[in-house]
Amino acid sequence: MTAPARRRPAPALRVGSALRWTWIALVVAVVVFPVWVTVATAVSPPGRTGLAAMFPAPGDLTLDNVRTALAGFPLVxxxxxxxxxxxxxxxxxxxxxxxxxxxxxxxxxxxxxxxxxxxxxxxxxxxxxxxxxxxxxxxxxxxxxxxxxxxxxxxxxxxxxxxxxxxxxxxxxxxxxxxxxxxxxxxxxxxxxxxxxxxxxxxxxxxxxxxxxxxxxxxxxxxxxxxxxxTVQVGLAQLAAGESTTPAVVYAGTLVVLLPTLxxxxxxxxxxxxxxxxxxx
Structure with a gap:
């Protein structure tokens, strides 16, 4: 006996499944993207901005921004x-x-x-x-x-x-x-x-x-x-308000504040x- 042929899902079901997974992927991207920007910018070399800070090379990763945030303000x-x-x-x-x-x-x-x-x-x-x-x-x-x-x-x-x-x-x-x-x-x-x-x-x-x-x-x-x-939330706001504070240092301070909640x-x-x-x- 020959095995019965598998029934393919209807085109409408395939389209619905594709749309559902696309929507889930978009929601995940919207949620994860700010966290990624925070972490990537915090560990990028000081002075980098834009896409260069958001997507640093593995060899460029550094904690200099974190050290600056902890040294310049009483965050500890x-x-x-x-x-x-x-x-x-x-x-x-x-x-x-x-x-x-x-x-x-x-x-x-x-x-x-x-x-x-x-x-x-x-x-x-x-x-x-x-x-x-x-x-x-x-x-x-x-x-x-x-x-x-x-x-x-x-x-x-x-x-x-x-x-x-x-x-x-x-x-x-x-x-x-x-x-x-x-x-x-x-x-x-x-x-x-x-x-x-x-x-x-x-x-x-x-x-x-x-x-x-x-x-x-x-x-x-x-x-x-x-x-x-x-508290550290107030300290983070003061860190961001500093005239000489760079965005990378602010992201580094945000990363320090964010870690306990994660x-x-x-x-x-x-x-x-x-x-x-x-x-x-």
């Missing part, structure tokens, strides 16, 4: 400030969000729906509307030019609460009830039962908080006035995808 000190701000702010936001989400899902108490609606309402409040009260509060506490002054207004935010509340609501309630019947306290139920089962969503919330903290610009600029106490996303990518997929169900 500001990098350390940003690390401390990100660590403190992310830890506080995730801990408080997990506790709030647990209280909104598992214990039964009157008014928890109203409380959740109020928390959602904070997401609609523009951050600029609270700048002056926050500035007055931090100044009255004597916390200007300090890491705590940068972190204080952002210890608790609504979005991680919403994300974890949705995640905790999908967990089997029977496991929590069994733990409570065994005499486990609410703190033990949260740390030993709920958080391990919702680990991908917790990591997703932590990544969101960390990226928001690392990329913060306006508030650190407002609450600090000494270069050594400012590492965070790469390390937490698996949890991030699982967390967002679970949330979308």
């Amino acid at each position: 000190r500001q990098f350390g400030v940003s690390v401390m701000v990100t660590a403190l702010q992310t830890t506080a936001q995730v801990v408080l969000a997990a506790a709030a989400a647990y209280a909104l899902v598992f214990p039964t108490w009157r008014g928890r729906t109203v409380a959740f609606v109020l928390i959602l309402g904070t997401l609609a409040i523009p951050g600029e509307s609270s700048v002056i009260p926050n500035f007055q509060l931090v100044s009255s506490l004597g916390l200007r030019n300090t890491v705590l002054g940068i972190v204080l207004p952002f210890l608790a935010v609504g979005y991680p609460v919403f994300l974890l509340r949705q995640a905790f609501g999908q967990l089997p309630r029977e496991v929590w009830e069994a733990a409570r019947l065994d005499g486990a306290s609410h703190l033990r139920c949260l740390t030993r039962v709920v958080l391990p089962m919702a680990a991908p969503q917790v990591v997703t919330a932590a990544l969101w908080c960390a990226l928001a903290a690392w990329n913060g610009y306006f508030w650190p600029l407002l609450i600090t006035d000494t270069p050594e106490q400012r 590492l965070l996303v790469l390390v937490g990518q698996r949890f991030l995808v699982r967390g967002l997929a679970t949330r979308a169900r």
